Amino acid sequence: MSEENGYMKALKCRECGREYPLTANHVCEFDFGPLEVAYDYDLIRNSLNREVISRRPNSMWRYRELLPVAKEPTVGLQVGYTPLVKADRLAKRLGIRELWIKNDTVNYPTLSFKDRVVSVALSRSKELGFDTVACASTGNLANSVAANAASAGLRAFVFIPADLEQGKIVNSLVYGPEVISIKGHYDEVNRLCAEIAGKYSWAFVNVNMRPYYAEGSKSMGFEIMEQLGWEIPKHTVVCMASGSLLTKIHKSYQEFSKLGIVDDSKYHIHGAQATGCSPITTAHKSSLDFFKPVKPDTIAKSLAIGTPADGFYALKVMRETAGHGDDVSDDEIREGIRLLAECEGIFAETAGGVTVGVAKKLIANGQIPKDDSAVLCITGNGLKTLDAVAGHVGRAKEIRPSLREFEALLGN
């Protein structure tokens, strides 16, 4: 392990392979390709194995050699290691032999998988000497940056589209960051943030810190394999906004199998989007390797990115793993939320409704065979998107505090 960089080797361009120093930088100056963290796998092989991992505390940091911090992490030490739930009742409803829910609705501290990427991004930002962090967000990222920055004593600016759910806005404001609400959709927020990032020396977790930030998503895949008994699941269904999580789940499976921590096996990664914002799955269904940007119109606001930064690479992963992609309407999203809640007692946000709804379609179509096993990545908590389901879940039955009225109610 090098004194200065830990198990990381360099930032490497995904297009031309040119290497860059491990600074806050996300784009290749020759071809504008995205930069990605490259590791010294020979070094990692010597220190990381099943026994070592098993002895460590139950958090995402039990895989720290494969996460991009040079020294011990300093932010988000409790994040991750969320339950992998065997979902027998939902399996029966969807008509599949075996089904698992990776339940990031209870990720610490802000109840979405974004705490994984943020704990990495802020730990690395501190290593690089930043005192101000920022992000462009569809909601959950803003919540997580705000909370984790508060506990780390960092100054935070979070930029969000003005039309976000009330729950997501309040869940950012309460931690006391600067919350900047932009009159425009996410892609416009993101464009503004790229400009600001060029002018102010802040750590923008999903702009100049993106190569480090994105690696945090791998921990969801590492945990799935460990919790399945050190195995790669045959099918994984992942919802997509920028497409980054899907590509990093793939990378996690590749890394564990390259390091001999799991056996090599054939697997399929399926992508899920909302019909009102489905640039990636639409391209996949028409066998294109590029997507057409769209203007989002969906209740799944956390996934409403019309110009997905990793869309190209997500399409590549779906193609290379012979995975499928599909999308679901707002009504199907609500139905997915209800199914998960009624069968498993898990209340997911709209993104989870997208994942369940698309899984239902893929199983019904035979694109996920009925006698196989699948993992659904459920990425955020329903308490933050109450607006999406209120009015669609029936109403409480109101009576006076009288036994007679109660029994009259029971009677009919």
Ligand SMILES: *Cc1c(COP(=O)(O)O)cnc(C)c1O
């Ligand atoms: C951000 C987000 C995603 C998708 O993230 P990408 O890596 O950008 O595809 C999925 N689910 C929820 C709840 C999110 O907040």
Ligand SMILES: [Zn+2]
């Ligand atoms: Zn390049």
